[in-house]
Amino acid sequence: MVSTAGRQLTGTRGVVDRLSPGCQQLLRVAAVAGPVVAIDEVAEVLLTSVAALLPTIDEAIGSGLLVVRDCSLVFADPGLRRRLLAGIPGPVLGPLRAEIRRGELRAGITEQHADDDDPDPALLSVREWDRGDVSSALCRSRRASEDPQTPARQRGHARMVLTYQLIATDEPDTAAELIRQVEPEAGQAVPAALRARLALRQGRTDAARAEAEAAIRDGDPLGTPLARAVLAVTALRAGDPAGARRHAVLGRSALTEEPALPTTFLDWVELLVTMDGRDTEAAGPAATALAGRAVLYLEEPGAAPWLTRLALGAGDHELVAAVSAGLDSAVDQCPAGRTAVALRAAAAHVRALAAADAQALRRVPENQPDPWAAALAAEDHGTVLLRDGDPGDQAAAVHSLQTALSAFTAIGAQRESARVRSTLRRVGVRRRDPGNGAARREGSGWAGLTDMERTIAHLVGRGLTNQQASRQVSLSPHTVNYHLRQIFRKLGVRSRVEIARLMPRDV
Numbered sequence: 001m002v003s004t005a006g007r008q009l010t011g012t013r014g015v016v017d018r019l020s021p022g023c024q025q026l027l028r029v030a031a032v033a034g035p036v037v038a039i040d041e042v043a044e045v046l047l048t049s050v051a052a053l054l055p056t057i058d059e060a061i062g063s064g065l066l067v068v069r070d071c072s073l074v075f076a077d078p079g080l081r082r083r084l085l086a087g088i089p090g091p092v093l094g095p096l097r098a099e100i101r102r103g104e105l106r107a108g109i110t111e112q113h114a115d116d117d118d119p120d121p122a123l124l125s126v127r128e129w130d131r132g133d134v135s136s137a138l139c140r141s142r143r144a145s146e147d148p149q150t151p152a153r154q155r156g157h158a159r160m161v162l163t164y165q166l167i168a169t170d171e172p173d174t175a176a177e178l179i180r181q182v183e184p185e186a187g188q189a190v191p192a193a194l195r196a197r198l199a200l201r202q203g204r205t206d207a208a209r210a211e212a213e214a215a216i217r218d219g220d221p222l223g224t225p226l227a228r229a230v231l232a233v234t235a236l237r238a239g240d241p242a243g244a245r246r247h248a249v250l251g252r253s254a255l256t257e258e259p260a261l262p263t264t265f266l267d268w269v270e271l272l273v274t275m276d277g278r279d280t281e282a283a284g285p286a287a288t289a290l291a292g293r294a295v296l297y298l299e300e301p302g303a304a305p306w307l308t309r310l311a312l313g314a315g316d317h318e319l320v321a322a323v324s325a326g327l328d329s330a331v332d333q334c335p336a337g338r339t340a341v342a343l344r345a346a347a348a349h350v351r352a353l354a355a356a357d358a359q360a361l362r363r364v365p366e367n368q369p370d371p372w373a374a375a376l377a378a379e380d381h382g383t384v385l386l387r388d389g390d391p392g393d394q395a396a397a398v399h400s401l402q403t404a405l406s407a408f409t410a411i412g413a414q415r416e417s418a419r420v421r422s423t424l425r426r427v428g429v430r431r432r433d434p435g436n437g438a439a440r441r442e443g444s445g446w447a448g449l450t451d452m453e454r455t456i457a458h459l460v461g462r463g464l465t466n467q468q469a470s471r472q473v474s475l476s477p478h479t480v481n482y483h484l485r486q487i488f489r490k491l492g493v494r495s496r497v498e499i500a501r502l503m504p505r506d507v
Helices: 004-017 021-033 039-045 050-062 078-086 090-103 121-131 134-146 152-168 172-186 189-201 205-218 221-237 241-253 264-274 285-291 294-299 303-314 317-333 338-355 358-367 371-388 391-410 414-426 437-442 451-461 466-473 477-491 496-502
Strands: 066-069 072-075
Touching (some): 021 039, 021 078, 021 090, 039 050, 050 066, 072 078, 121 134, 134 152, 152 172, 152 189, 152 294, 172 189, 189 205, 189 221, 189 477, 205 477, 221 264, 221 414, 241 264, 264 285, 264 294, 285 317, 294 303, 294 317, 303 317, 358 371, 358 391, 371 391, 466 477, 477 496
């Protein structure tokens, strides 16, 4: 008498044996790669393209062996995958797994999941995001973070990943709320690193630095790569390239084999550090490869004009083409919202730069919601007008450069501010550096507080604790305390009571 398992195995073998050799090969490689079939990864191992595999994929789905489930292609029967693995000779299985891991199949399924029929959806979402499959990544992390059937640990991880993705797609309120949800179970480091990234995206460089430093102090390695990447950017903006390089190296060294969060932003920061003050040859093919990744521009819309500016200066037409292709793909994939607006503005910026079209550049800053990208656009408009050499355009050029200077100063980009100030000096316009003595004296007193500092001063003046104030302004208590130190210094006080006494009556 034949058992149920025996009949099932015999029946499955019969179905597989009737498939074409190409389909059998696809299924066996997919079984080794993991329970979720990443077709682009399988195509790489088979030295072919996804397009060439379409008939084979249709055959596997038509046979009922593969199905589409939750934004992914998976084995209809997990037991089939185990039986396929059992049918691969041991001397072949080991090298095949090693081949898949060596390439990471461009961030694909690692050996950790080759024997796991319940992969962490957050890790899958991280890989999809870094590969540029934005819609699938968002779908997976959102579903896992909301589904009560998702194991608690995986649900918490999915919320962290979703928060990172929502920061990139510019949904700050939702991202801040998710950070508050995960903090009780995740500790301080990852939430602080995510707040640092959010602050940097919004142009709040001081807050970003404070949150990133808090993440590092916490000591949890899961938040370290992102926190170090943020600190590298703040160091570059402060004119400290050596510090930026140190943070980038430490961020990369802290990565685990399976990063808890996407790594595209760290890749971008490493490129910034590598190309600092050099031409495109300094980064080699890495610059072109990263420039072609659509997700880069969701995370940093200003990367497109920055890379284009650099490529045009070096005559690197391959890099210009890669930026255009990656940016077009990002525009196509981006959900509606501020990031979509930022990407369209970045695309207009890139086209205007390539054409040296000053008139088109003039319109970009007012349409660009990303602070750093808008400042770059204003600077480029002024620079192109000056380069054209028409005396009648000098006033407009100076106006754009002064706009850029104010914008860079507002986000704490001291090095960019110095560059624009140098350009203004060449045309006879001098602007005082707000970092020197006279300007610092002007920055004292209530009028010298930033908007965030005034808000926090108002809250603590009403008697709120740091914890209570942090919830009001969507910052961590660490960052509120940092701002309080700045407030005490600027107001020349030592207590909250004195802040309340100094508050203007109309606040």
